[in-house]
Amino acid sequence: MIPRPRIFSHLSGSYELASGAVVSGPADLADAVRAALPGLDLRPGDSGAIDLRLDPALGPEAYKLVVGSRGVEITAGDRAGAFYAGQSLHQLLPDASYRFSTGGAWNVPGVRVEDAPRYSWRGLHVDVARHFFPKRELLRLINLMAMHKLNRLHLHLADDQGWRVESRAYPLLHEVASHRPRTAVHFYGEPEAYDDVPHGGHYTLDDLAELGAYARAREVVIVPEIDVPGHACAILAAYPELGPTGERHEVLDRWGISPAILSPLPPTVEFLTVVFDEIIGALGKVPFFHIGGDEVVLDHWAASPEIDAYRASLGLDSTGPLHAWFLRRLADALAERGARAVVWDEAFVSGELRPDTVVMPWRGMEVGRRAAAAGHDVVATPVFPLYFDYAEAATADEPMAIGETITVADVAAFDPAPESWPEESRARVLGAQAQLWTERIPDGRTLDYRTWPRACALAEVTWSGRAGDDFAGRLGAHLGRLDALGVEYRPLDGPRPWQRRRPHRPGVIRVPDVMERLDRLTHDAESTRPSV
Missing domain, CATH: 3.20.20.80 (Glycosidases)
Structure with missing residues (x-):
């Protein structure tokens, strides 16, 4: 998963989650999970494949997710926690689940996840x-x-x-x-x-x-x-x-x-x-x-x-x-x-x-x-x-x-x-x-190229506090999801031929030079700041 959850462990068994499955629990939490899994066309109901509970003691944006042979259980600290549990559940499904689908079923491995963000x-x-x-x-x-x-x-x-x-x-x-x-x-x-x-x-x-x-x-x-x-x-x-x-x-x-x-x-x-x-x-x-x-x-x-x-x-x-x-x-x-x-x-x-x-x-x-x-x-x-x-x-x-x-x-x-x-x-x-x-x-294509996958690393740092030691490996697998969504990201080994628009000339402006100049500007401004 990206970002890396706080606690993640595999459990025995699995569950087949079908398109049109029922989500049960508080309406706002159910709506949040459905929003995180739009391709599955989940339906609200009294009991079903995904069972939701609210526990404010978990804290804002926090959740617990358990998948077993009897279904999916989510406990959320608030609506945001339910939404992020849904996003984590989505990442347990194959890359093809990120494509528009009108039917089908996906096998979800048994897992236990306990998670909350480091930064708000x-x-x-x-x-x-x-x-x-x-x-x-x-x-x-x-x-x-x-x-x-x-x-x-x-x-x-x-x-x-x-x-x-x-x-x-x-x-x-x-x-x-x-x-x-x-x-x-x-x-x-x-x-x-x-x-x-x-x-x-x-x-x-x-x-x-x-x-x-x-x-x-x-x-x-x-x-x-x-x-x-x-x-x-x-x-x-x-x-x-x-x-x-x-x-x-x-x-x-x-x-x-x-x-x-x-x-x-x-x-x-x-x-x-x-x-x-x-x-x-x-x-x-x-x-x-x-x-x-x-x-x-x-x-x-x-x-x-x-x-x-x-x-x-x-x-x-x-x-x-x-x-x-x-x-x-x-x-x-x-x-x-x-x-x-x-x-x-x-x-x-x-x-x-x-x-x-x-x-x-x-x-x-x-x-x-x-x-x-x-x-x-x-x-x-x-x-x-x-x-x-x-x-x-x-x-x-x-x-x-x-x-x-x-x-x-x-x-x-x-x-x-x-x-x-x-x-x-x-x-x-x-x-x-x-x-x-x-x-x-x-344009949007260039925005994709500049944003992803660097923003995947940003997501990991801001959610987890730091990137995990296995981040590079997880990122390689994660790119399949971006492919399914049609994101024109920068490949890890360099741009594709059509992404090499007007080439950048190395040496025009270097990050160390910029940082040295910004340090000088900051210190000069600080020295002239009015005292209080």
């Missing part, structure tokens, strides 16, 4: 701003995440290169800010080149409602992100009056950091809270909302007399604390709506956050350790080894990537809460999340 946050981040992915791709990704017991889908809905969600209050966001006339296609470090092909798209609020309901049925929480106050070209293309200068921007067609920034004045806060309300209202339950806070160029704030006067009226001595104040004001607004704010690590370095704000340290685990020591919950998101937009090998066969090399083995070796940290800081780690930035992931 087991996530994938998908940047739909740089390249838009139609709703069908996200629905499919949610299915694949659920199969691997991954439970947080972080959607990066806005950036310089596009705004990706309908707004009925501010319709120019989806009418103007959701598309660009062309896209940069050059290798990192090369002179700029463009494809001259318009690119765009957005999700309607009805799409978000569907995505939210579909995800909840599969125990996946969608974490929306509107990245502010920087990365604002698309917003300012639609509503330039929200910027410090009133200057109209174009939706950006290249990559990198832009100086475009939203004004921190009250109209911007009002605009964003209205947008938050629309997104939260559409998705339904939103326990976490990401507000970015990264890679912000504050020059326009410093040059604006109006913003400078506003800063002074707040008793702040520079634009750095104003950045922190702005993010905290948004976090307060989200808290009023029942959502915890999530930020990238620059927001922690910039100044005081709400104590309940979750920090994602992308620039390395050291800043994550400091955030945890300061009392913030942390989701580990470091470039190495959790940026899946990096190539998996430094060879000319790999498709274009921002850099090299992050392998399945690198992900499997990752520890989200290092033993070297104090215990109180380790307890602050909610889990880990891989990032799929899409500057060089233009």
